[in-house]
Amino acid sequence: MGGLGAALSEALALLTGLNREVAEIVMLSLRVSLSAVAMGTLIGLPLGACLAVGRFPGKHAMAVVINGCMGLPSVVVGVVVYLVLSRSGPFGQFGLLYTPAAMVVAQTVLVVPLMAAIARQVVEDAWRGYAEELAAMRFSWWQSVSILLHDCRFSLLVAVLAGLGRAMSEVGAVMVVGGNIDRATRVMTTAIALETSKGDLPLSIALGMVLLAVILFINGLAFVLRTWAAARFG
Numbered sequence: 001m002g003g004l005g006a007a008l009s010e011a012l013a014l015l016t017g018l019n020r021e022v023a024e025i026v027m028l029s030l031r032v033s034l035s036a037v038a039m040g041t042l043i044g045l046p047l048g049a050c051l052a053v054g055r056f057p058g059k060h061a062m063a064v065v066i067n068g069c070m071g072l073p074s075v076v077v078g079v080v081v082y083l084v085l086s087r088s089g090p091f092g093q094f095g096l097l098y099t100p101a102a103m104v105v106a107q108t109v110l111v112v113p114l115m116a117a118i119a120r121q122v123v124e125d126a127w128r129g130y131a132e133e134l135a136a137m138r139f140s141w142w143q144s145v146s147i148l149l150h151d152c153r154f155s156l157l158v159a160v161l162a163g164l165g166r167a168m169s170e171v172g173a174v175m176v177v178g179g180n181i182d183r184a185t186r187v188m189t190t191a192i193a194l195e196t197s198k199g200d201l202p203l204s205i206a207l208g209m210v211l212l213a214v215i216l217f218i219n220g221l222a223f224v225l226r227t228w229a230a231a232r233f234g
Contacts, residue, residue, distance in 0.1 A: 010202035011209065022203070026210055029187040032100050032174070033167035036107030040163045044112040045156055048119025049145045052127055063120060069113035074106075078176030081106045085177065098179040103187070106173035111163035118159035123148045154229040161222040168214055 014022050051063050083089050085097045085105070096102045126148050134144045149156070171189035178185035180194055188211045195204040 004201075007201035007205055011205035014202060014206040015209065019206070022206055022210070024183065025186055025188055025191050025207060028100065028185075029168065029189075029211075032103045032187060033107060033164060035104045036111055036167045037160060037164045039104070039108045040111035040115050040167075041160055043108070044115030044163070045119045045149060045159065046145065047112070048116040048121075048159075049123040049149050051116070051120045052124035053145050053148065054141060066113050066116050066120070070117050072110060072113065074110060074170050074172035075176060077109050078106055078173035081109060081173065081177050097177060098181060098185060100178070100185060102177040103174040103185060106177045107167040107170060110170060110173060111166050114166055115159045115163045118162060119156055122152050122155045122159070126152050154225065157225050158222050158229075161218050161225070165215055165218045165222075168211065168218070 048066075051059060051066065081102065082097065085091050085094075085102050087097075096105070123145075127144075130144075130148065130151075134147065139147065169189065171193060174185070174187060175190050175193070178187070178190065180186050180190040186194075188207045192204045192207050192211070195201075195207070
C-alpha cells in the first residue's frame with residue numbers, strides 16, 4: 001500500500017503541477033480524437049440517415065454490416081490501416097504512417113460504424129412520424145435526409161459523444177499505425193500501456209485519471225443531452 005500511495009501522490013503532483021509531458025500527451029489525444037470524430041460525423045451521420053430513409057437493394061444487409069462493424073477489433077483496424085498507409089500500400093506515397101494523421105484515419109474507421117448505427121436508429125424513428133408529410137410535400141430522398149438530420153440534431157449529439165468516447169478509449173489501432181513515438185504520436189491510452197510496463201506508475205496513474213475524467217464527462221454529457229432531448233421533443 002505504501003508504494004501505491006506514493007505513486008498516487010506523485011500522480012496528483014503531476015496533475016496539479018500541470019506537468020508538461022502530461023499536458024502534451026493529453027492535448028495530442030484530444031486533437032486526434034476530436035479530428036476523428038469530426039470526420040466520423042461528416043461520414044457516419046449522413047450514412048446512418050440514408051440507411052434509415054433510403055430504399056435500395058441491399059439496404060438491410062448494409063445495416064447488418066454497419067451494426068456488426070460497431071464491434072470491430074481495434075488491432076484489426078490498425079493492421080488494415082497500416083497496410084493501406086505503408087510504403088507498399090495504395091497511400092504509401094503520402095508518408096502518413098507513424099503520424100497523428102494515420103491515427104486520425106484509424107480512429108475514424110472505428111467511430112463511423114458506431115455513429116452510423118446510432119444515427120440510423122434515431123432518424124428511422126423520426127422517419128416513421130414524418131414520412132407521409134414529407135411525401136405529401138414531394139421532398140426528394142436527399143431533402144428528406146437533410147430535414148431529418150436537422151430535426152434530430154440534438155438526439156444525434158449522443159452519437160457524436162459516443163464516437164468521441166470510443167475514440168478516446170481506443171489503444172490498439174493507434175498503437176499500430178502511430179508507433180507510440182514520444183512527443184509525436186503518444187496519446188493517453190498508449191502512454192498508459194507503455195508507462196505501466198516500464199513501471200512508471202505515477203505517470204500512468206495521472207494519465208489514467210485524466211482519461212477516466214474525460215470519459216465520465218462524455219458519458220454524463222450524453223445522458224444530459226438525451227434526457228433534455230426526450231423532455232423537449234417527446
